[in-house]
Amino acid sequence: MKPEGQLNSSSDRLRDPSAARPPRTSIWLAFVSIGAVIVAQTYAILTSPAEGDMGHLQKIMYVHVPAAWMTFLSFFVVFAFSVRYLWQRRENDDLLAASAAEVGATFNGLTLMLGMIWGRPAWGVWWVWDARLTSTLVLFLIFVGYLALRAFTDDTQQKARWSAAVGAIGALNVPIVYMSVKWWRTLHQPPSSPATLDPRYTMGLRLNAIALLLVMIYFIRKRYEIARLERATEHMAEAAAMGGK
Amino acid sequence: MKRGWIIGGAAVIVAVFAWLLFGGLQKNVVFFLTPKELLAKGTDGVGVPVRLGGQVKPGSVKWNAQTLDLRFIVTDGAREVPVHSTGAPPQMFRDGMGVVVEGRFGTAGVFEATGLMVKHSNEYRPPKPGEEAHEKYKTLIQQSSQ
Known part of the structure; x- marks a missing residue:
């Protein structure tokens, strides 16, 4: 006889192969995305001439700008799945939002670091507290806080609820970061567009954006896969501890 | 609930x-006031820490390599403020460039800068054929190291 009780639902779910087995991220996506970065960077560095004001410093753009875009995209994913979690309470939505938050925070940190490395020679300062830089740092801190919150909360449902609230609200900062240079007077310049960018820079920037998009997708998928495995292990350990007498 | x-x-x-x-x-x-806004403040704008931003008026840069004394005029197209600063400017500093200076506007009508930042536009273009990249900073550094 099978042991009866409230645990049945979770142990049944573990027996269901489609629920227990996390999605497998193809290793090819790793090769393709890293390969795309190498190709796009090589193309951009080889084809772009020295810029009129800043010479070869302009090449920092090929990582700084796409990294900022991927920050926004990742946090948009966090927003979408956090809201859906709050609405439908599906565990996997929470795990996907958390995976995107981790990747987004990484891109956010990269954007800040490269911005500082670019700012020192171009502006003469590593950092200023203007609206763009400050709001970008606030965005980073919100999601570092999000990850800390998850690390310090043991109860998985509580963790999911709290982080969904923080993730959804924190992501509201994304449009503020984007618009900060238009709404307020800042040291950081407003966004460039194909009209303000020489065509020889535009293609390199687009290619690198696609390459980093692939990297972002790979990272989020892979992190999600690991999160699913971790959670399945936790469920199994829980079931074993409670059912194993 | x-x-x-x-x-x-x-x-x-x-x-x-x-x-x-x-x-x-x-x-x-x-982040900064324009010359017009700073001057419009009248005496309220004098002697207080403030940031001033605008364009370096072409032809106004006076650089003394021996004393590291830098003088130039910041303009917003409407009004102008003369700026005095010491030390080598950021490498992208040049005539016609956007700048933000930190410091105080003195009673003599000269802005005494303690910090100088370059504000770049969102335009990125290589120099046109026959034009040289603006590498004024190199000549500035060479002059000051002589």
Whole structure:
């Protein structure tokens, strides 16, 4: 006889192969995305001439700008799945939002670091507290806080609820970061567009954006896969501890 | 009940963001004043720490390599403020470039800068054929190291 009780639902779910087995991220996506970065960077560095004001410093753009875009995209994913979690309470939505938050925070940190490395020679300062830089740092801190919150909360449902609230609200900062240079007077310049960018820079920037998009997708998928495995292990350990007498 | 709290909390946060955008902060989140705005302050703008931003008026840069004394005029197209600064400027500093200076506007009508930042535009273009990249900073460094 099978042991009866409230645990049945979770142990049944573990027996269901489609629920227990996390999605497998193809290793090819790793090769393709890293390969795309190498190709796009090589193309951009080889084809772009020295810029009129800043010479070869302009090449920092090929990582700084796409990294900022991927920050926004990742946090948009966090927003979408956090809201859906709050609405439908599906565990996997929470795990996907958390995976995107981790990747987004990484891109956010990269954007800040490269911005500082670019700012020192171009502006003469590593950092200023203007609206763009400050709001970008606030965005980073919100999601570092999000990850800390998850690390310090043991109860998985509580963790999911709290982080969904923080993730959804924190992501509201994304449009503020984007618009900060238009709404307020800042040291950081407003966004460039194909009209303000020489065509020889535009293609390199687009290619690198696609390459980093692939990297972002790979990272989020892979992190999600690991999160699913971790959670399945936790469920199994829980079931074993409670059912194993 | 819980959902009510979340919706209520979200409404408060949206209201705070809206206030930040359209209310109080709109005027205060200004990283620098233009020459016109600084001069419009009259005596209120004198002797207080402030940032001034604008364009380096072409032809106004006077650089003394021995004393590291730098003088130039910041303009916004409408008004002009003479600026005095010491030390080598950022490498992208040149005639016609956007700048933000930190310091105090003196009673003599000269802005005494303690910090000098270059403000780049969102335009990125290589020099046109026959034109040289602006590498004034190199000549500045060479002059000051002589």
